[in-house]
Amino acid sequence: MSSQDLLDRLFAVEGNDHVLTVLREAIERQGSAERCEFTFNVFDVSVDWGRRVVKIEDDLDPRLRCEVPIGEFALRLATEWADRHARSSEDL
Numbered sequence: 001m002s003s004q005d006l007l008d009r010l011f012a013v014e015g016n017d018h019v020l021t022v023l024r025e026a027i028e029r030q031g032s033a034e035r036c037e038f039t040f041n042v043f044d045v046s047v048d049w050g051r052r053v054v055k056i057e058d059d060l061d062p063r064l065r066c067e068v069p070i071g072e073f074a075l076r077l078a079t080e081w082a083d084r085h086a087r088s089s090e091d092l
Contacts, residue, residue, distance in 0.1 A: 003066035006056055007073075011080045014040045020081050027074045 001009075019040055026036045026047050036047040039059075046055040047070065054073040058064035 001064055003056075003068050006058070006064060006066045007068065007076055009058070009064075010043050010045070010056055011076070013042050015080055015084065017084070020077065020084060023077055024081060027070070027077060 022038060023045065026038070029036070030049070034048075034050050038045045042059055044055075044057045044059060048055060049070075052070050053067040054070055055067050056065060
């Protein structure tokens with residue numbers, strides 16, 4: 001599975017408001033801590049500011065893991081955030 005596939009799966013499975021907010025705040029803190037680690041229902045996500053990567057691991061299948069540059073992850077996260085909130089406003 002490619003890193004893009006794993007990112008797709010992360011946001012499909014875990015992409016609720018709480019998870020998106022937690023990840024967004026971690027990215028916005030930009031290095032206030034060397035590393036931030038989060039455990040969600042299916043995925044573990046680590047933001048490593050020293051290496052400038054986000055590590056994603058599937059708890060259900062330890063073979064599924066990847067590292068993505070922080071910039072790439074931040075862009076995808078912003079897209080997911082915008083899409084989710086655009087859908088929410090359409091429902092009103």
